Amino acid sequence: MEYRSIADVMNKDMIGAHVCIRGWIYRRSVVGGKAFIRVRDSSGVIQVVVDSGRLGEELVNELKNIGLEASVMACGTVREEPRAPGGYELEAESFKITGYSRDFPIKGGEGLEYLLDNRHLWIRSPRFAKILKVKHTVLEAGREYFTSNGWWEVNPPILTASACEGGATLFPVDYFGQKAYLSQSAQLYLEALIYVLEKVWSLTPSFRAERSRTRRHLAEYWHLEPEAAWYTMEDMMRVAEELVSHIVRRVLEERRGDLIDLGRNIERLKPAAEPPYPRIRYDEAVEILQKKGVNIKWGDDLGADEERILTMEFEKPFFVTHFPRQIKSFYMKVDPSNPNVVLGFDLLAPEGYGEIIGGGEREDNYDVLYQKIVEQGLNPDDYKWYLDLRRYGSVPHSGFGLGVERATMWIAGLDHIRDTLPFPRFRGRIYP
Amino acid sequence: MEYRSIADVMNKDMIGAHVCIRGWIYRRSVVGGKAFIRVRDSSGVIQVVVDSGRLGEELVNELKNIGLEASVMACGTVREEPRAPGGYELEAESFKITGYSRDFPIKGGEGLEYLLDNRHLWIRSPRFAKILKVKHTVLEAGREYFTSNGWWEVNPPILTASACEGGATLFPVDYFGQKAYLSQSAQLYLEALIYVLEKVWSLTPSFRAERSRTRRHLAEYWHLEPEAAWYTMEDMMRVAEELVSHIVRRVLEERRGDLIDLGRNIERLKPAAEPPYPRIRYDEAVEILQKKGVNIKWGDDLGADEERILTMEFEKPFFVTHFPRQIKSFYMKVDPSNPNVVLGFDLLAPEGYGEIIGGGEREDNYDVLYQKIVEQGLNPDDYKWYLDLRRYGSVPHSGFGLGVERATMWIAGLDHIRDTLPFPRFRGRIYP
Ligand SMILES: [Mg+2]
Ligand SMILES: [Mg+2]
Numbered sequence: 001m002e003y004r005s006i007a008d009v010m011n012k013d014m015i016g017a018h019v020c021i022r023g024w025i026y027r028r029s030v031v032g033g034k035a036f037i038r039v040r041d042s043s044g045v046i047q048v049v050v051d052s053g054r055l056g057e058e059l060v061n062e063l064k065n066i067g068l069e070a071s072v073m074a075c076g077t078v079r080e081e082p083r084a085p086g087g088y089e090l091e092a093e094s095f096k097i098t099g100y101s102r103d104f105p106i107k108g109g110e111g112l113e114y115l116l117d118n119r120h121l122w123i124r125s126p127r128f129a130k131i132l133k134v135k136h137t138v139l140e141a142g143r144e145y146f147t148s149n150g151w152w153e154v155n156p157p158i159l160t161a162s163a164c165e166g167g168a169t170l171f172p173v174d175y176f177g178q179k180a181y182l183s184q185s186a187q188l189y190l191e192a193l194i195y196v197l198e199k200v201w202s203l204t205p206s207f208r209a210e211r212s213r214t215r216r217h218l219a220e221y222w223h224l225e226p227e228a229a230w231y232t233m234e235d236m237m238r239v240a241e242e243l244v245s246h247i248v249r250r251v252l253e254e255r256r257g258d259l260i261d262l263g264r265n266i267e268r269l270k271p272a273a274e275p276p277y278p279r280i281r282y283d284e285a286v287e288i289l290q291k292k293g294v295n296i297k298w299g300d301d302l303g304a305d306e307e308r309i310l311t312m313e314f315e316k317p318f319f320v321t322h323f324p325r326q327i328k329s330f331y332m333k334v335d336p337s338n339p340n341v342v343l344g345f346d347l348l349a350p351e352g353y354g355e356i357i358g359g360g361e362r363e364d365n366y367d368v369l370y371q372k373i374v375e376q377g378l379n380p381d382d383y384k385w386y387l388d389l390r391r392y393g394s395v396p397h398s399g400f401g402l403g404v405e406r407a408t409m410w411i412a413g414l415d416h417i418r419d420t421l422p423f424p425r426f427r428g429r430i431y432p
Numbered sequence: 433m434e435y436r437s438i439a440d441v442m443n444k445d446m447i448g449a450h451v452c453i454r455g456w457i458y459r460r461s462v463v464g465g466k467a468f469i470r471v472r473d474s475s476g477v478i479q480v481v482v483d484s485g486r487l488g489e490e491l492v493n494e495l496k497n498i499g500l501e502a503s504v505m506a507c508g509t510v511r512e513e514p515r516a517p518g519g520y521e522l523e524a525e526s527f528k529i530t531g532y533s534r535d536f537p538i539k540g541g542e543g544l545e546y547l548l549d550n551r552h553l554w555i556r557s558p559r560f561a562k563i564l565k566v567k568h569t570v571l572e573a574g575r576e577y578f579t580s581n582g583w584w585e586v587n588p589p590i591l592t593a594s595a596c597e598g599g600a601t602l603f604p605v606d607y608f609g610q611k612a613y614l615s616q617s618a619q620l621y622l623e624a625l626i627y628v629l630e631k632v633w634s635l636t637p638s639f640r641a642e643r644s645r646t647r648r649h650l651a652e653y654w655h656l657e658p659e660a661a662w663y664t665m666e667d668m669m670r671v672a673e674e675l676v677s678h679i680v681r682r683v684l685e686e687r688r689g690d691l692i693d694l695g696r697n698i699e700r701l702k703p704a705a706e707p708p709y710p711r712i713r714y715d716e717a718v719e720i721l722q723k724k725g726v727n728i729k730w731g732d733d734l735g736a737d738e739e740r741i742l743t744m745e746f747e748k749p750f751f752v753t754h755f756p757r758q759i760k761s762f763y764m765k766v767d768p769s770n771p772n773v774v775l776g777f778d779l780l781a782p783e784g785y786g787e788i789i790g791g792g793e794r795e796d797n798y799d800v801l802y803q804k805i806v807e808q809g810l811n812p813d814d815y816k817w818y819l820d821l822r823r824y825g826s827v828p829h830s831g832f833g834l835g836v837e838r839a840t841m842w843i844a845g846l847d848h849i850r851d852t853l854p855f856p857r858f859r860g861r862i863y864p
Binding site: 003022024025041042067069070071098099100101102104105118120121123124128129132133135136139140143147152153154155156157158159160161171172173174175176178180182189192193195196197198199204205207209211219220222230364385386388389390391392393394395396421422423424425427428430431432 | 502530532533571591651816854860
């Protein structure tokens with residue numbers, strides 16, 4: 001007998017059919033001589049009715065006290081039942097407990113740290129299943145955009161000898177007795193690879209030793225990064241808005257039910273499915289903020305608070321461009337028409353979420369890049385190979401990085417980035 | 433004017449067309465008043481003819497000594513030219529040097545360590561472009577198998593508190609002052625996730641501090657790992673052979689030309705495109721080896737040498753199953769019909785390549801698993817959450833891990849695993 005997914009069984013065409021399902025006990029109650037067991041699998045929840053008249057009093061008695069999350073298999077007949085969740089139930093002809101579950105540690109009402117200590121069990125809640133499914137679609141759609149548009153996937157290294165953006169938030173690794181670091185971005189390596197494949201992308205874990213615990217920072221997150229030869233900042237912004245709108249469209253198509261179950265306001269997400277996205281310059285962002293009474297002056301970076309306020313002005317994700325050179329990384333290309341700003345952009349998600357992408361055009365002139373490395377207090381020796389890329393056939397090029405968890409948090413409408421990963425990592429959390 | 437890829441231009445339909453291309457100088461020579469510049473981009477190489485009569489003597493003189501790997505743009509007319517590589521050339525009407533390249537450090541004949549120190553430039557050789565493209569297709573096809581068969585992609589953590597398979601080859605990380613490790617396998621976390629999504633997979637970097645430098649070991653590699661609830665070892669072997677044959681089919685379809693350029697014997701790869709793959713038990717493997725005079729006895733692990741000899745017996749990848757329990761990890765399920773062996777399998781690639789997959793059914797009984805952890809000298813406290821998975825609704829389940837670089841090495845027919853990554857990591861190598 002083949003087992004069916006619960007979602008397949010809960011269907012008008014299946015009424016009267018004899019089927020087998022398996023999964024975990026989500027809820028149970030016994031009324032009269034009947035046990036009503038709600039069984040969940042990865043696709044849904046169905047009510048299974050175990051009648052003592054048919055399957056024996058012993059089984060029904062056992063089910064009266066069966067632990068939640070016990071694993072079970074059941075075969076029986078599908079019936080329409082308006083009182084059951086989803087409108088169907090399975091009248092069991094056989095029912096087997098395959099794995100007991102005594103005193104499942106999560107009963108409801110536990111505190112956050114306890115739940116995080118039991119994350120390996122907490123993730124079984126249907127809410128996490130839905131978030132994980134949204135994440136799955138975000139990842140698949142993101143890759144699909146690149147592979148269907150002629151970009152090459154590459155595997156830059158995670159272990160590196162030098163920092164991408166300075167040392168404050170690096171995790172040191174003992175690498176065969178040498179000191180190495182976990183990558184914060186694949187960018188520098190992607191820049192080497194554009195000389196081979198022109199349009200490249202990678203999806204890798206990135207690591208930042210963020211000391212602060214916030215709603216939108218993780219110590220370990222997934223980074224989707226494209227880099228392309230001959231692309232200007234404007235070209236790359238077009239890639240960014242096409243990528244993000246493609247992801248949003250796919251999630252709206254494939255995970256609409258999950259989004260609704262998660263309480264996501266679909267109408268507020270919809271505008272993001274349609275590019276183009278608005279663009280404002282950093283100068284304008286500062287003006288908007290000052291008009292709203294925010295204490296900010298030209299040259300200050302935009303923090304989470306400033307971003308949140310800006311997002312109230314837009315119904316779609318929007319770009320902020322042309323940042324002051326001193327608040328952006330050494331590798332950003334200076335605007336030829338204004339040496340105080342760089343050809344960099346951030347893409348901010350609306351509804352308060354803020355930055356999900358950072359990118360721009362890269363400095364492609366050896367002398368200028370060398371000087372900027374020195375200017376930012378970095379050691380040019382640490383960037384020898386990276387500087388080489390400007391010595392041998394340099395080309396204009398641009399790229400960006402999408403924080404996959406940031407994007408998922410916004411798309412799923414979550415309060416905290418932590419729940420976009422089954423086993424999130426942030427200061428104080430390495431277990432389980 | 434739009435730029436075209438070189439491969440697009442080298443086409444009968446393009447003869448006489450006016451096009452623009454851009455890329456890097458691969459070869460150059462000047463004969464009479466004409467410069468013959470071979471330009472490569474990510475798609476191919478074309479000969480560009482720069483005539484001094486048309487574009488000036490100054491340019492042709494400059495091109496006489498132009499450095500290899502300089503970046504250039506050219507517009508002109510496509511002509512059929514049997515003497516040019518690929519049969520076409522571009523008669524330049526304009527030609528621009530966009531990035532110089534003085535004394536490109538790789539001229540041919542350099543030693544391996546020097547080349548590895550210049551890996552960021554060495555990868556520009558057309559050979560690497562072809563390998564990178566094969567890798568791209570291996571990754572895409574691998575994921576495609578899972579997503580099109582109802583498996584859910586998940587993101588297990590890279591930073592972990594405990595070791596998957598013991599501590600000898602772990603990389604320690606300073607995690608906010610705490611000791612953590614880089615993941616060697618996502619398996620244990622995937623096992624937690626099957627209780628949520630049943631059939632899950634992940635593609636993550638895995639890390640092993642291998643002290644020995646061999647042709648088939650890396651310190652950092654990509655690991656494609658599925659895990660499924662309710663799957664037996666036999667079910668999972670079917671997944672493994674479907675996955676690998678799907679990847680091989682896709683590469684044969686999409687990268688045939690690249691394989692041929694790399695010198696891959698296509699005929700010897702073809703059998704792997706068709707499942708099923710042969711299966712032998714460990715017992716039979718030992719017998720075969722003994723008959724061939726190999727000094728091995730029951731209970732010894734199969735090393736690279738033994739694997740190589742075994743692969744001579746098969747034209748396809750093949751499974752070795754039912755290994756002695758003492759040479760396999762604690763989490764492998766003991767064969768109920770023979771407690772000396774476990775329900776584990778390796779998949780070995782033919783032509784001397786050996787193991788590309790290791791997997792099996794996992795121990796799902798709490799008491800047995802606890803005892804095996806103790807038996808192997810590990811501390812059950814380190815596996816508390818993992819043991820919990822057997823306390824709360826345990827289910828039979830199986831999984832495996834595919835070494836993506838091992839598979840790519842075999843499929844592309846490479847001598848060394850190092851070349852399956854642009855920036856490989858192994859003892860002594862962290863730069864560039
Ligand atoms: Mg910012
Ligand atoms: Mg082995």
